Amino acid sequence: MSTPNPCGRLYLIPSMIGNCPANYCIPPYNIQIVNRLSHFIVEETSSAYRTLRHIGFNGSFDNVTLYQLNEHSRPEDITEYLECTKDGHDIGLLSEAGLPCLADPGAYVVRLAHSKDIQVIPLTGPSSIVSAIISSGMNGQCFAFHGYLPIKSPQKENKIKSCEKYSAEFHQTQVFIEAPYRNNQLFNTLVSICLPTTLLSIACNVNSDDEYIAMKSISEWRKSNAPDLHKKPTVFCLLAN
Amino acid sequence: MSTPNPCGRLYLIPSMIGNCPANYCIPPYNIQIVNRLSHFIVEETSSAYRTLRHIGFNGSFDNVTLYQLNEHSRPEDITEYLECTKDGHDIGLLSEAGLPCLADPGAYVVRLAHSKDIQVIPLTGPSSIVSAIISSGMNGQCFAFHGYLPIKSPQKENKIKSCEKYSAEFHQTQVFIEAPYRNNQLFNTLVSICLPTTLLSIACNVNSDDEYIAMKSISEWRKSNAPDLHKKPTVFCLLAN
Numbered sequence: 001m002s003t004p005n006p007c008g009r010l011y012l013i014p015s016m017i018g019n020c021p022a023n024y025c026i027p028p029y030n031i032q033i034v035n036r037l038s039h040f041i042v043e044e045t046s047s048a049y050r051t052l053r054h055i056g057f058n059g060s061f062d063n064v065t066l067y068q069l070n071e072h073s074r075p076e077d078i079t080e081y082l083e084c085t086k087d088g089h090d091i092g093l094l095s096e097a098g099l100p101c102l103a104d105p106g107a108y109v110v111r112l113a114h115s116k117d118i119q120v121i122p123l124t125g126p127s128s129i130v131s132a133i134i135s136s137g138m139n140g141q142c143f144a145f146h147g148y149l150p151i152k153s154p155q156k157e158n159k160i161k162s163c164e165k166y167s168a169e170f171h172q173t174q175v176f177i178e179a180p181y182r183n184n185q186l187f188n189t190l191v192s193i194c195l196p197t198t199l200l201s202i203a204c205n206v207n208s209d210d211e212y213i214a215m216k217s218i219s220e221w222r223k224s225n226a227p228d229l230h231k232k233p234t235v236f237c238l239l240a241n
Numbered sequence: 242m243s244t245p246n247p248c249g250r251l252y253l254i255p256s257m258i259g260n261c262p263a264n265y266c267i268p269p270y271n272i273q274i275v276n277r278l279s280h281f282i283v284e285e286t287s288s289a290y291r292t293l294r295h296i297g298f299n300g301s302f303d304n305v306t307l308y309q310l311n312e313h314s315r316p317e318d319i320t321e322y323l324e325c326t327k328d329g330h331d332i333g334l335l336s337e338a339g340l341p342c343l344a345d346p347g348a349y350v351v352r353l354a355h356s357k358d359i360q361v362i363p364l365t366g367p368s369s370i371v372s373a374i375i376s377s378g379m380n381g382q383c384f385a386f387h388g389y390l391p392i393k394s395p396q397k398e399n400k401i402k403s404c405e406k407y408s409a410e411f412h413q414t415q416v417f418i419e420a421p422y423r424n425n426q427l428f429n430t431l432v433s434i435c436l437p438t439t440l441l442s443i444a445c446n447v448n449s450d451d452e453y454i455a456m457k458s459i460s461e462w463r464k465s466n467a468p469d470l471h472k473k474p475t476v477f478c479l480l481a482n
Contacts, residue, residue, distance in 0.1 A: 012375055020270075025365035028264040101375040103382060111378030114442075114456040121452070122372040124266035130371055131363040134253055134342040137352030141344060144385035144413070172385070201355075211362070215355040 008085025010113040011037065012100045013092045014125020015051045017233075018207030022055055025126035025207060031056030033123065039084045039091040041067045041109055051096060069093075069105055078112055085118050099127045103147060103177065132203035132235035133175060135213050139239060143173035149186070151179075156186075157193055160238075164194055168240035175237050183229035186236065191226070194218045194238070201237040204229055249326025251354040252278065253341045254333045255366020256292045258474075259448030263296055266367035266448060272297030274364065280325045280332040282308045282350055292337060310334075310346060319353055326359050340368045344388060344418065373444035373476035374416060376454050380480060384414035390427070392420075397427075398434055401479075405435055409481035416478050424470035427477065432467070435459045435479070442478040445470055 011033055016025055034057045042048035045066045052064075067081040084091055093100045093109050100106040113120050133143055146163065150156045163174040178186040183204075190200055201215035204227065212227060215237075252274055257266055275298045283289035286307045293305075308322040325332055334341045334350050341347040354361050374384055387404065391397045404415040419427040424445075431441055442456035445468065453468060456478075 023269040025268050025270070027266050027268050029261075029266070099371070099375050101378075101381040102371065107378050107381050109378075110376060111456065114378050120376045120378075120454050122376040122447075122454075124365070124367040124372075124448075126365040127371065130340070130343065130368065131365075134340050134347075135351060135361045135363040137342075137348050137350075137355050137361075140342040140348050141388040142386065145383065147382040206363075207365075213361050213363075215352065 008087070008089045008091060009119040009121055010082070010085070010110065011090060011092045012106070012110070012120065012122045013040075013055070013094045014099045014123060014127075015055050015095050015097060016207070017098045017126050017128050018205060018211065019209060020207045026055050027124050030123045030125065034092065035059055037090055037092045038063050039065050039067070039089050041069050041081050041091065041093045041106070043069060043096050043105060047096060048094060051094060069109065075108070075112070078109055081109070082113060082116060082118060099125055102127055103129055103145070126207055128203065128206040128233060128235050129175060129177075131206045132201065132213075132237055133173065135203060136173065136201035136237040136239075137215050138173040138199060138201065138237055139171055140173070142171060143175055145175040147177065149176050149178060157189065160190060160193060163238060164198055164240045167238060171239075173237055173239050175235065177235055180229075180231045180233055183232065183234045184226070187226060187229055190236065190238070191218055191221045195240060196222075198238060198240040202227060202229065202234060203237070204232050204234040206233070206235070249328070249330045249332060250360040250362055251323070251326070251351065252331060252333045253347070253351070253361065253363040254281075254296070254335045255340045255364060255368075256296050256336050256338060257448070258339045258367050258369050259446060259452065260450060261448045267296050268365050271364045271366065275333065276300055278331050278333045279304050280306050280308070280330050282310050282322050282332065282334045282347070284310060284337050284346060288337060289335060292335060310350065316349070316353070319350055322350070323354060323357060323359060340366055343368055344370055344386070367448055369444065369447040369474060369476050370416060370418075372447045373442065373454075373478055374414065376444060377414065377442035377478040377480075378456050379414040379440060379442065379478055380412055381414070383412060384416055386416040388418065390417050390419060398430065401431060401434060404479060405439055405481045408479060412480075414478055414480050416476060418476055421472045421474055424473065424475045425467070428467060428470055431477065431479070432459055432462045436481060437463075439479060439481040443468060443470065443475060444478070445473050445475040447474070447476070
């Protein structure tokens with residue numbers, strides 16, 4: 001006998017990035033949804049309570065169940081987290097910053113939900129990656145996000161050179177991030193090894209008071225003062241021609 | 242003598258996708274900004290008035306200046322549009338659906354703004370591409386958006402096969418769109434030429450009442466009823482292994 005389809009749904013719930021208030025980047029509908037849910041999959045329970053308050057949850061946490069998702073979570077744990085949907089409960093996958101599943105954990109939860117025919121509903125919210133792409137002035141019809149570059153030399157330099165070459169060939173914007181304490185180093189590497197005509201955009205502290213977004217050719221960056229990106233979340237976009 | 246830096250800024254203003262109301266996907270801050278601006282770069286003036294109302298502009302249009310951006314716009318036109326920033330006016334780049342510059346025109350406006358040291362401020366809003374990626378359950382640490390696939394055979398099939406191969410090699414999620422009246426055809430092509438173990442996700446009518454998001458392996462899709470995607474905006478994501 002097959003079990004009936006579950007009717008609970010999986011909501012993908014964004015949270016704020018930067019230091020802006022919720023109304024800057026969280027649509028009112030998200031607040032309605034968050035207050036309707038009592039089951040959440042989160043990265044870290046203690047910070048999740050704070051995040052839920054920040055994005056507008058105003059009820060009591062007494063009736064809220066949090067399930068922790070981290071590198072130790074096994075597939076069978078996540079299967080168990082999704083069990084509540086069988087009783088008709090919706091469940092939220094909460095990001096700690098930005099969008100779940102975009103440079104953020106959670107893809108496996110979504111994949112499992114699909115395999116169980118649980119409806120997946122993405123809510124709208126901020127993403128520093130997406131903001132960086134649209135404000136780069138580069139090709140938004142064709143782009144690739146690479147996540148973190150390799151840490152070591154010469155793998156890092158090789159990856160940058162291959163991104164640059166691919167970008168020139170396919171007119172594809174190349175997007176990547178770095179551990180924030182290595183941002184200045186990456187900036188210097190990019191400016192020193194990329195071609196003078198290659199465009200480089202820097203999106204730093206997106207959605208904060210001191211958001212800094214600039215785009216110049218490598219030759220222009222070489223003549224400019226380098227921005228201080230140390231320990232500031234930054235997204236790098238590159239377009240070669 | 243160098244001219245002083247302009248103080249007007251360029252806001253990137255998203256609009257709704259699907260048939261959901263504004264509060265579903267537009268943060269309150271965007272409405273504040275839209276009502277503060279009197280200069281907008283738009284795709285089409287008549288629909289722009291409607292879009293502005295939809296996203297919360299509630300003033301009179303008498304004092305609003307719209308500048309049209311289309312395939313006929315020349316660089317000197319856009320330079321002229323941005324002139325108002327020299328008088329301290331902020332200007333908005335308005336999308337007709339979703340985010341400006343993401344599968345949407347406007348990148349050249351942003352590029353020109355950067356070259357003139359005009360601050361570029363991206364606002365948060367919905368994107369069917371981004372929603373498709375996060376709700377695919379696929380790799381969100383590494384993905385590529387290809388825009389439209391080639392229209393003709395065998396270029397289309399070759400592109401799909403090369404995307405699939407690249408995806409398997411680099412564990413990169415491949416994202417593309419099709420002219421809505423050819424969606425069913427593309428779906429059939431994907432299901433027939435991709436490997437059985439390749440994952441395919443379909444995000445159709447995102448942010449509409451009848452939003453449909455599903456992810457299965459090609460072999461599962463072959464056993465399922467094909468979804469009807471005809472003339473419905475759809476984003477396709479593919480991950481090979």
